Amino acid sequence: MLEKGERQAEEFARKVMSGIESNKKFTWPKIGLLALFLHYSFKHYGVYHLWRLFKVSAKCSSCGFCSKICPTKSIIMNDGKPSWSSKCEQCMRCINYCPEKAIEQLEFIGKGSRRERYYEPHFNPVK
Ligand code: SF4
Ligand code: SF4
DSSP, X not given: OHHHHHHHHHHHHHHHHTTOOSOTTSOHHHHHHHHHHHHHHIIIXXXXXXXXXXXXXXXXXXXXXXXXXXXXXXXXXXXXXXXXXXXXXXXXHHHHHOTTOOEESOGGGTOGGGOOOOXXXXXXXXX
């Protein structure tokens, strides 16, 4: 899966660098109305409000790593626990790289604690 992803990323980067502005494979009829709805909901509403759903569990060790690696500096440590702000871009780096798996976002639908975390093996978020 990673090898396929790297090939696709290289191809996408090559198109961007050569000035191609759109990916012709990603056409509106194919993605359907549901995807269109989700796309606009996220773009115009979700990205500004989903940060409110972040929760930290008792497993948090107060290491501050999530605050350090957040690319938008959206996480502030308050009394040793992270709190999120509206600068969040929903990249999910904090959830996936928390060493204690203490961060959840969709607990209210009962799936948060069962979700796997994704680590890109060649990426170091501290750099
Ligand atoms: S990275 Fe995880 S354990 Fe460390 S402060 Fe953030 S939530 Fe807590
Ligand atoms: S999802 Fe990304 S941008 Fe949002 S708080 Fe976590 S690391 Fe920062």
